[in-house]
Amino acid sequence: MKVLIVLVVILASWCSVTFGAESLQQCNKKFESSMRKCFRRWWDFKSYKDLNHLRNTCMKKESCKRKAKKCLIKELKGKEYINCPLQQTYIKSVDRMVT
Structure with a gap:
């Protein structure tokens, strides 16, 4: 009986970690996509090496930062982020951006 309880606990833990990680991975992909969209300066058509370079370039310009x-x-308060466990954390982090 003890072995059965241990197996159930292990299975439940494994499922929560596996499916929770998958959910976070999807949310992180959505967040990265939103950041690319929002940090892009529409009048600048350069290709950027990576997201950090794009973000840093945007942060140098007050209008782009704002x-x-x-x-x-706006993106983070949208429907696609409703099921993301880190939605409020993302919003608070963005809200701290200096403008």
């Missing part, structure tokens, strides 16, 4: 913050908060 627009990116508004865009990200």
Whole structure:
């Protein structure tokens, strides 16, 4: 009987870790996509090496920074983020962006 209880606990733990990680992975992909969209300066068609380079370039311009913050908060409050466990954390983080 003890072995059965241990197996059930292990199975439940494994399922929560596996499916929770998958959910976080999907949310992180959505967040990365939203960041790319919001940090892009529409008048600048350069290709950027990576997301960090894109973000850093945008953060150097006050107008881009302001627009990116508004865009990200709007995106994060959208329907596609409702099931993301880190939605509120993302919003608070973006809200701290200096404008």
